[in-house]
Amino acid sequence: MAGMGKIARRGFLIGAATVAGGFAVGVYSLRQPYASPLSKDLPPGMAVLTPYVVIDRSGVILITPRAEMGQGATTIQAALIAEELDIPLDAVRTDPGMPAPAYYNSKIVAEGLPFAATDTGRVAGVARETGDMLGKLMGLQITGGSTTVPDGYDRLRQAGAMARAMLITAASRRLGVAEAELTTEAGAVIAPDGTRLSYVELAPAAGRLLEPRQVTLKDPSEWRLLGKPMQRLDIVAKSTGTERYGIDQTAPGMLFATVRTNPARGGGVLSLDASRAEAMRGVVKVVRIPDGIGVLADNTWRAFQAAQAVEIEWGPAPWPADTEALFESIAGAFETRRDSRLKDEGDIKAALAGGADVEAEYRVPFLAHAPLEPMTAFAWFRNGIMELRAGTQIPRFAVRTARRLTGLPEDLVGLYALPMGGSFGRRLEDDFIDQAVRLAWAAEGRPVKLTWSREEDMARDFPRPAAIARGRGRVEGGKVAAMDLAIAAPSVSASQMGRLGVPTMGPDTAIVAGAWDQPFAIPAYRVTGHRAPETVPISSWRSVGASANAFFHESLMDELIHAAGADPLEERLRLCTHAPSARVLEAVGELSDWGTPLAPGRGRGLAFCLSFGVPCAEVVEVTAEARGIRIDRVFAVAEVGRVLDPVNIENQMQGGVIWGLSHAMWGELTYAEGRAEQENFDSFQAMRIGECPEIVVRALESGGPVRGVGEPPVPPAAPALANAIFAATGQRLRALPLARAVRFV
Amino acid sequence: MRLTVNGTEHEVDVEPDMPLLWVLRDVLGLTGTKYGCGIGQCGACTVHLGGVAVQSCQIAAGDVDAPVTTIEGLGTPEAPHPVQAAWIEIQVAQCGYCQSGQIMAAAALLAETPEPDATEIDAALHVNLCRCGTYPRIRAAVRLAADKLREG
Numbered sequence: 056m057a058g059m060g061k062i063a064r065r066g067f068l069i070g071a072a073t074v075a076g077g078f079a080v081g082v083y084s085l086r087q088p089y090a091s092p093l094s095k096d097l098p099p100g101m102a103v104l105t106p107y108v109v110i111d112r113s114g115v116i117l118i119t120p121r122a123e124m125g126q127g128a129t130t131i132q133a134a135l136i137a138e139e140l141d142i143p144l145d146a147v148r149t150d151p152g153m154p155a156p157a158y159y160n161s162k163i164v165a166e167g168l169p170f171a172a173t174d175t176g177r178v179a180g181v182a183r184e185t186g187d188m189l190g191k192l193m194g195l196q197i198t199g200g201s202t203t204v205p206d207g208y209d210r211l212r213q214a215g216a217m218a219r220a221m222l223i224t225a226a227s228r229r230l231g232v233a234e235a236e237l238t239t240e241a242g243a244v245i246a247p248d249g250t251r252l253s254y255v256e257l258a259p260a261a262g263r264l265l266e267p268r269q270v271t272l273k274d275p276s277e278w279r280l281l282g283k284p285m286q287r288l289d290i291v292a293k294s295t296g297t298e299r300y301g302i303d304q305t306a307p308g309m310l311f312a313t314v315r316t317n318p319a320r321g322g323g324v325l326s327l328d329a330s331r332a333e334a335m336r337g338v339v340k341v342v343r344i345p346d347g348i349g350v351l352a353d354n355t356w357r358a359f360q361a362a363q364a365v366e367i368e369w370g371p372a373p374w375p376a377d378t379e380a381l382f383e384s385i386a387g388a389f390e391t392r393r394d395s396r397l398k399d400e401g402d403i404k405a406a407l408a409g410g411a412d413v414e415a416e417y418r419v420p421f422l423a424h425a426p427l428e429p430m431t432a433f434a435w436f437r438n439g440i441m442e443l444r445a446g447t448q449i450p451r452f453a454v455r456t457a458r459r460l461t462g463l464p465e466d467l468v469g470l471y472a473l474p475m476g477g478s479f480g481r482r483l484e485d486d487f488i489d490q491a492v493r494l495a496w497a498a499e500g501r502p503v504k505l506t507w508s509r510e511e512d513m514a515r516d517f518p519r520p521a522a523i524a525r526g527r528g529r530v531e532g533g534k535v536a537a538m539d540l541a542i543a544a545p546s547v548s549a550s551q552m553g554r555l556g557v558p559t560m561g562p563d564t565a566i567v568a569g570a571w572d573q574p575f576a577i578p579a580y581r582v583t584g585h586r587a588p589e590t591v592p593i594s595s596w597r598s599v600g601a602s603a604n605a606f607f608h609e610s611l612m613d614e615l616i617h618a619a620g621a622d623p624l625e626e627r628l629r630l631c632t633h634a635p636s637a638r639v640l641e642a643v644g645e646l647s648d649w650g651t652p653l654a655p656g657r658g659r660g661l662a663f664c665l666s667f668g669v670p671c672a673e674v675v676e677v678t679a680e681a682r683g684i685r686i687d688r689v690f691a692v693a694e695v696g697r698v699l700d701p702v703n704i705e706n707q708m709q710g711g712v713i714w715g716l717s718h719a720m721w722g723e724l725t726y727a728e729g730r731a732e733q734e735n736f737d738s739f740q741a742m743r744i745g746e747c748p749e750i751v752v753r754a755l756e757s758g759g760p761v762r763g764v765g766e767p768p769v770p771p772a773a774p775a776l777a778n779a780i781f782a783a784t785g786q787r788l789r790a791l792p793l794a795r796a797v798r799f800v
Numbered sequence: 801m802r803l804t805v806n807g808t809e810h811e812v813d814v815e816p817d818m819p820l821l822w823v824l825r826d827v828l829g830l831t832g833t834k835y836g837c838g839i840g841q842c843g844a845c846t847v848h849l850g851g852v853a854v855q856s857c858q859i860a861a862g863d864v865d866a867p868v869t870t871i872e873g874l875g876t877p878e879a880p881h882p883v884q885a886a887w888i889e890i891q892v893a894q895c896g897y898c899q900s901g902q903i904m905a906a907a908a909l910l911a912e913t914p915e916p917d918a919t920e921i922d923a924a925l926h927v928n929l930c931r932c933g934t935y936p937r938i939r940a941a942v943r944l945a946a947d948k949l950r951e952g
Contacts (some may be wrong), residue, residue, distance in 0.1 A: 074914055124893025125932045178859065286891065293896025294887040295880060296832020296871030303831035311826060355827035355835070356818050379863070427836045427897045427931050429846055476834070476897025477931045511836045706937065710894060713933030736841040736929060744924040747935035 083780035102262025104218035111257035120158035122198040124478040127703040139215030141239040151472035154450035156194025161187040162202040171572035172668040198448040201667040201763030214269035224259035284702040301431035304504035315362040316347030318514035319372030319729035332361040372729020374590035385587040388543040394586035395562030398571040401579035406537035411527040418790040419603040420723035422519040428476020429512040430487035433501035434495035448476030450475040453485040480595040519596030524607035530619035538580035569601025570608040574633030599768035605664035605770030636670035647674035647690040658783025669767035675775040683798030696761040708752040715772025717742035806873030816862025821845045832871035843928030846901035852909035871900040886945035893931035
């Protein structure tokens, strides 16, 4: 991008009245653990008590830096702080805050480590601590990996408690009453004589204090908010059409933009003619961007129309052009590229020397994220400052991208994080923010809102990779005796981290996640990962590797159990080595009346997966009707350590089951001539309400580590459905989507 | 051309083939109605045209021959419509992006069929795609909304 020229340096104030639905938080200080006790530039009357609590004259603002994608992140972060701060949720406002290293995610690295969640040994513990430190050191402000709750559980409650302690100290000094005699309630400090000092009036004095070094957190028995059903803070806006997503941003003189880029990512442009598009009504400019063009116009529809009117000859895909060739590339990895063998128990060679009782190959396809809100971003370059507003899971990487493109220093690039109309991992990429920055640069001072068409969104997704598994196993005396699973897939971590410029090393656990790390003891048990070459650029998709590998592991397990003549629940329980996982299996058995007879043509399937530290078991009940397979009911049980919001957990678990089932039934991206053949929801089919079964969920809380539940309910859904179809029909389905083999009604 | 939206008449200068969706969002600034697919496959853009639920991405501005009601015209945060009140009480929304369309489809259903059975609910909302998977709660909210509307 062209040089910057002269920039008027000045402090960057983010948000302010410019953000519809948002409000000012100004520049505030970020203290521990990134010691920067700057309190300069604070608007008068604004106090900062920890990086998470800001109080100004109008009230208390809680900073909720994990992105709201629909999973309820904003509400649970606010509740964790508010619980300790002693303030009702309806008395606070929330703000995503500025992208900052202080908002690092301490749990995001651990998920990729080659240690199973059930491994509580010293080495695993040290590795996790190192992962925590790495997250801190790199200031990884990332939303993902179902980590918002586990990462925030202590940190946010501590922030609330620290802020409360500072307010109590301020009140103590004001009143001349010992701190021990002061209490707090509903946003005020209460003195023994009944005097109430509101947090707002105490804030300026409290803001001048140092954060206490130690605070004591409430015992969960004292909780007023956590553990009880909460009303989501965004529920009214989302029920009245007043939530402002990226696609709803506006500003005076704003241009509406879209892009059209090579559907075969990276193929480039051989030639283009924009003359007809440039002459269309409302079109301001056609801008050349990497791999295609952007259009600036006076409304979105005209931009869409003009983008289509640009005549473009695309370059060829830089990867194998069709689905068959892509699968061949994956299959080739079985012969050449062993990436990991993290599970290797017993003597698998000896166990299988006499041949296998089950030998099968399984396949899963590429899948689009396709959040209902397509990729959008707002960018405005004026007075030497780049203002960005976007839904993103990686705000600091997005800012870095903008800085790289513009050459602007950090304090002249601001990003205001917006709620997203879904993400499912898609907004862990910042390609659309990159484009918005380029378009804003070309817009010469006018604000730009970039909106992708659905077709662009699907063509330019970074999909969940296809994968192939080869399984073999033996049974003996009615038991599973040997299980050998080899999985070949391209590396999500290498593809995604490569784009972020984060080095990866060693095996990619995502290739085998949800398979190698399962809590079962089989006399001979091996899981091998093979890294296929990167073809289509790929990325994290809700539950990542486990989304494919649970299908492989639990399908093979089911086949072996049937070959042994054993019961799928009883045999898994017999093999299970992890008490919380066993409780989950037992609970799903109880919930689903496992073992009770079903009418002919009906069947139950069971699957289990421990992912993101959460054991989750699901039973799917189907009926094979003359017209096709009907899913009647689903039962899902997960162990989350502690239930912080029962309503949201139910919502997330049901949503995860639906996500898993929907893609197991219909989801696939196929490729021809280097591009995805699915362009919209007519061909990329997804579950509609009429196909949705009854879903009964239960969250167990053993009191172990608190876990997030956004992803773990996804992996077991596909194998549970395939296993149920086998139980009902005798037909064993080894490839997704299942609708290629059966009809669903 | 003239359009009546949420009881207000507007004069808009747009191409007759511009979809109503984009007139609402980009010309009139009513962003509660969402774009999801542009081909009538997701229902995020559902509005009422003369009281009937339609997908506004499939209605050309020049073909709008009846008053339009959008989610903003149905109710407000301060005074939600009973369907919206049910959506809030049941806490349906996750990402919330499809919910304007879901609510508009449900409101049209209940205006026509005050006591829908499960099949009628599923049929009326069949086009409305929810990627987050809020369908179980949508069903519950439609039933609650029916109760609310009956009780007045």
